[in-house]
Amino acid sequence: MGKVLVLNASYEPLNITSWRRAVVLLIKGKAEQVEHNGKVVYAEMPLPTVIRLRQYVRVPYKEIPLTRRNILHRDAHSCQYCGYSGDDLTLDHVVPRSRGGGDSWENIVTACVRCNVKKGNRTPKEASMLLRQTPHKPHSGLYFEVTKHIKSGLHQEWQKYVIGI
Template identity: 40%
Template sequence: MYISPNACPALVLNADFRPLSYFPLSLWSWQDTLKAVFLDRVDVLSEYDREVHSPSFTMKLPSVISLREYVTPKSSPAFTRFNVFLRDRFSCQYCNDRLPTSELTFDHVVPRSRGGRTNWTNIVTACADCNLHKGSRSVRESGLRLHRQPEQPTMHELLRNGRSFPPNYLHESWRDFLYWDTELDSDF
């Protein structure tokens, strides 16, 4: 059975063997991965059965790689729509329903028409129904209640939230590297 190299991305780990990001999962294409291997920028930790060939060379495609040099994570996350959704765990902060991103919007807690700013402490994830219901009113005037007060998350919080949303596809060679540092359940 033929497997396209395009179906063989590599999980990218930092030099401390933790993924650069969990959500979206840090993956590189097979081309970027091979380039990094040949430039001696990464170590190959696991491989697919799939090989690529040139006239004089054959190599198994890497499935897990680690950077040779540690990349320091950013201290504060970028203020993006995706990061707001991730901070709020893809849940409407009014009705608490968890929804796909295509059904989520963001809402100004203090409406812009009343001087509300577009920043971490005034934006929350909302479903379309709650956002429409609230409109340009305050939370109190709308009769809604905030599930959680918005605040700027740390990178650690976003990474932790991202870990609870595994991607649809996980290659078996990735599993040990994605969850090796999670706390184990105890029998006590």
């Protein structure tokens, strides 16, 4: 039937859960329905797509790992210089390591082999290659999961509850 976005009492996204778990939270009175898709679970119970917890839940900050997979996902599996999207993508340091550029969310982008070789040991400005978007650290680990659902077209109603998408 689908997934449900769970919001904290403050309307910030907490996680994604199954529709069954969301219905249980609603029946127990631990959450309230914020959005639904028009389908019904049973009479007078629309199938939720977004719920909000009634009590605030304190969540510890969790660092998002800087991995190839996460960078590719952040950059939508496309070259940040020319827009190419294919299988042979590489990672490029905006400020090359030989010039003091480190491994960080703000310094690594996805690039096709052609653009990576063309840029070489230069900055994008020196190579006259503009970045399509400024590299940034994602807001949360949930960001990746939510963007998949929004970009697939399944849950457009989630977009207003997530920053930076």
